[in-house]
Amino acid sequence: MKVLIVGGGGREHAIAWKLAAEDAQLEIIAAPGNPGIALLGRNAKVAATDIEGLTALARRERIDLTIVGPEAPLDLGIVDHFRSMDFAVFGPTKDAARIETSKRFAKELMLAAGVPTASARTFTRADDARAEVRRLGAPVVVKASGLAAGKGVVVAMSIAEADDAIAMMLEGNAFGDAGHEVLVEEFMTGEEISVFALTDGTHVLPMVAAQDHKRIGEGDTGPNTGGMGAYAPVAIATAAIADVTLDRVFQPTLRAMRDAGCPFTGLLYAGLMLTPDGPKVVEFNCRFGDPETEVVLPLMQSSLLEPMRAIARGDSLAGSAPLQFSSRAAVTTVVAAGGYPGKVQSGDAIALPAPEKEVIVFHAGTVRDADGVLRTSGGRVLTVTALGDTVADAQQRSVQHAQRIRFDGAQLRRDIGWREVARRAGAP
Ligand code: AMP
Ligand code: GLY
DSSP, rough: EEEEEEEHHHHHHHHHHHHHHTTOEEEEEEEOOTTTTGGEEEEEEOOTTHHHHHHHHHHTTTTTTEOOSHHEEEETTTTHHHHTTTOOOESTTTTTHHHHHHHHHHHHHHHTTTOOOOEEESSSSSHHHOOOOOHOSSSSSESSSSSOEEEEEEEEHHHHHHHHHHHIISSOOTGGGGGEEEEEEOOOOEEEEEEEEESSSSEEOOOOOOOEEEEEEETTTEEEEOOSEEEEEEEEHHHHHHHHIIIIIIIOOOHHHHTTOOOOOEEEEEEEETTTTEEEEEEEESSOOTTHHHHHHHHHHHHHHHHHHHHHHHHOTTTOOOOOOSSEEEEEEEEOOTTTTSOOOEEEEEEEOOOOOOOOEESSSSSOOTTTTTHHHHHSSEEEEEESSSSHHHHHHHHHHHHOBBOTTOOOOTTTTTTHHHHHHHOO
């Protein structure tokens, strides 16, 4: 069987790693892939957003199953395109991907379906948005409606800060089309978790909950990044929370998507805030999260390939057994380039330590040059996942290995999973 993985980051490496671990005979091709995935299969020089190039590749290679990693090709309609040619493809259609690509669509769907989430209103005129900010008072949240590479959200602690965000998004053209519509949203408090679920549009197979760490600095300080690390499981994401998430979040959302004529198939990612009133949706994503995937999949004991293949073929998941996860813990520590999340330098030679048992180094922003030297190529360079009996144990092993990776300007956080470590330390 031949699988095409679209994308080339740590998430796609983790998907390739899990599939290869399940079936050594599987032929894996990644577009564009990365040097880590190349150890498990081969890379094709086709960009993740080159839909025509990917179509030609799938046809030429007689691909049996295509798995789409990032949101950009989903937003470009890769799934609609592949399906029209009868290619089995894992992911949502362009219309269904709006659950992520349009915050307005997602919010209206949730509010109509009674899915717990912060109340919000959408505005295109700055004056109206400013009036809403005054009505709600600070803290208040201002969001650009479209895809803004994770930078379209301002949690404003004052009215002035909210006004600045509105001016930047609606009047300053900071996010292009993505910012021509803003949501002004009620502020929520609580810890955040990420819950992934595989779905055929109706049936739901949830995965173990994870928590990511978006800030650059230890203790969750400093500017936001694409993610500096993640861990799983999360003790406060109890079985009761998982039940509520299934009954009140996943099922009504999928029903509303079917009713809206755009059933969601693939991987639905619920970003939840565990508020004093129960879990509430902060956002949905239409794909696996990065770097959460790098801890969730190494803990997954049941097959990923089987449900993915069923979903991609349009088969039902009715009667599928729940997904099984190890009772161990996983922590992934991102090793980022100097300057990240600002301007980074690329092309620095990377030296990796000898492989270690229960430690997996996923490639995120690396290239191999003509001489075979591994070099940095992007902000997040590598992410080091370690397993352990506890999160504290996994954290220690992850950090130890990550610190032995050498390249100019390498930076990492040594505290991924700190909330969980503190919880355990405080436990009787
Ligand atoms: P989003 O891109 O919608 O996930 O938002 C990015 C981050 O902003 C989230 O991970 C939260 O930490 C924060 N955030 C978003 N919406 C809210 C809200 N209504 N209340 C408090 N924090 C929020
Ligand atoms: N880890 C957050 C995301 O993938 O969007």
